[in-house]
Amino acid sequence: MNIGILNIQGDVSEHYYFIKKLGKKYGVSPLLVKNNNDLNNVSGLIIPGGESTVIYNILVKNNMYDNIINLNKNGLYVMGTCAGAIILSEDTSDIRVKGMGLIDIKIKRNAYGRQINSFIENIYIKHIGDFSAVFIRAPEIEEYKNSELLSEYNNKPVFVRNKNVLALTFHPELTGDPSIHEYFIKNILENEAGNNRAKQ
Amino acid sequence: MLDLKTLKFGDELLKRGFAKMTKGGVIMDVTTAEQAKIAENSGAVAVMALERVPADIRKEGGVARMADPLKIKEILDSVSIPVMAKVRIGHLSEAYVLESLGVDMLDESEVLTPADPFYHINKKLYKVPVVCGARTFPEAVRRIFEGAAMIRTKGEAGTGNIVEAMRHIRAVEDGIYILRDLTNDELYKVAENISKTYISLRDLTSGELLGNENKLSYDNVYYDMDYKTINDNIFRVLREIKRMRRLPLVNFAAGGVATPSDAALMMKMGMDGVFVGSGIFKSKNPEKMARAVVEATENYEDYKSIADVSSGLEGMEGLEMENIEKLQDRGN
Numbered sequence: 112m113n114i115g116i117l118n119i120q121g122d123v124s125e126h127y128y129f130i131k132k133l134g135k136k137y138g139v140s141p142l143l144v145k146n147n148n149d150l151n152n153v154s155g156l157i158i159p160g161g162e163s164t165v166i167y168n169i170l171v172k173n174n175m176y177d178n179i180i181n182l183n184k185n186g187l188y189v190m191g192t193c194a195g196a197i198i199l200s201e202d203t204s205d206i207r208v209k210g211m212g213l214i215d216i217k218i219k220r221n222a223y224g225r226q227i228n229s230f231i232e233n234i235y236i237k238h239i240g241d242f243s244a245v246f247i248r249a250p251e252i253e254e255y256k257n258s259e260l261l262s263e264y265n266n267k268p269v270f271v272r273n274k275n276v277l278a279l280t281f282h283p284e285l286t287g288d289p290s291i292h293e294y295f296i297k298n299i300l301e302n303e304a305g306n307n308r309a310k311q
Numbered sequence: 312m313l314d315l316k317t318l319k320f321g322d323e324l325l326k327r328g329f330a331k332m333t334k335g336g337v338i339m340d341v342t343t344a345e346q347a348k349i350a351e352n353s354g355a356v357a358v359m360a361l362e363r364v365p366a367d368i369r370k371e372g373g374v375a376r377m378a379d380p381l382k383i384k385e386i387l388d389s390v391s392i393p394v395m396a397k398v399r400i401g402h403l404s405e406a407y408v409l410e411s412l413g414v415d416m417l418d419e420s421e422v423l424t425p426a427d428p429f430y431h432i433n434k435k436l437y438k439v440p441v442v443c444g445a446r447t448f449p450e451a452v453r454r455i456f457e458g459a460a461m462i463r464t465k466g467e468a469g470t471g472n473i474v475e476a477m478r479h480i481r482a483v484e485d486g487i488y489i490l491r492d493l494t495n496d497e498l499y500k501v502a503e504n505i506s507k508t509y510i511s512l513r514d515l516t517s518g519e520l521l522g523n524e525n526k527l528s529y530d531n532v533y534y535d536m537d538y539k540t541i542n543d544n545i546f547r548v549l550r551e552i553k554r555m556r557r558l559p560l561v562n563f564a565a566g567g568v569a570t571p572s573d574a575a576l577m578m579k580m581g582m583d584g585v586f587v588g589s590g591i592f593k594s595k596n597p598e599k600m601a602r603a604v605v606e607a608t609e610n611y612e613d614y615k616s617i618a619d620v621s622s623g624l625e626g627m628e629g630l631e632m633e634n635i636e637k638l639q640d641r642g643n
Contacts, residue, residue, distance in 0.1 A: 120334065122328075122331040161333075161334070162356045164351065165336055168354055169354070225414075226393065227415075245325065247325060282328060285324060
């Protein structure tokens, strides 16, 4: 089973090594996703941090934007971190980046200020536990409706889940802690096991 | 849980982490808010604010300083992508001023006129991350030791000639290669050789006062650090490079990138991204050039598409290396 990492721009290789490291334990392999062809070969997709404007424009240009929306409706698991969460959101309040609407969150870009306001904070994540979260020019989830709240900081959500969509505003790939990637993989595996049981 | 908050390298992690978000992207030189907007719309991952682009600095001469704070504020307000700004080599105060303006990253750059003939800024004193240029492997190691969060080739800015950037990529690569088979003792020897550059000032001053045979010992060589401390720290940087088999931070190409194919070449050589200075706004159609360079950087092995986006682009004029002042020789 392949876990794709969207290879357009940003900290792609960090996610790649995390999935590679977890590969043996869970029987998964990382796959760099550059086009729609690659998208057909993955069970899960990570949209990494980077510049949301750049990632958004290239997704649209390569005709991957609508394809990811369709694949997600048909069961593809997607995890967006930082810029990735902006891409997955319903409302970005910014005409430069249109959210895919895969998760019912309203998100604000660079909500905490500029780079000197970037920070590290210890948070508690439901189903996962304590985590040192690295926030870099992070966006803020201003509202969420029916999604499940997994973690918050300063009374604002920083990690939410809507079935097969995970959106987090920090960078799990910059820490040495693979537990969020592990959670993502486990979700996909449990879902596949459920599908197989249903088929039988 | 791995508690990063209490770790000493927390600041380092945030600085290097910021640089990682620019990977695979193009950072464009801009002098006005209007240019910054064009850069953002064309797919720049960040903009670099400066007073004049390198080609103009070369042509007009004079002291090149950091950009006017008014211009920087206008640029900060005009775009949503990160804004970087150039600071003169060793100009501690310009660096603090730029940090106070909220600039996202500083470029301690040889393109501007150096303020300190001996030393670079101790970048660990700043909260804002700093990128530095390097021609050679030892130079890159010294900048990392000083706390740079990102490295770039110096190349030769404002020439539209890629040859110097290539030279610097190969030189740094070779240094990394040579480390592979060294023992710890040999590695320490390399560290000592790399540190020697820092004692140039002390040699000059104390040798003149006390005679070369009675020179002072090398305490307080660079920002209160003695020679031994510098060696030990540089040794640590070398060990990290040896283990990772690459520079332990984001490494971009810069200085002479003038066409989409130049950008593709830099990516093909293993660079994490590219800076484009004069290449964009000194070309006939900056927006078209900017989009083409972004496209070539993203898909650097899709040669058909690079040919497409390069068609009819009129790039900046280029300069040969002979008979020009080499900006890259500024800084040690």
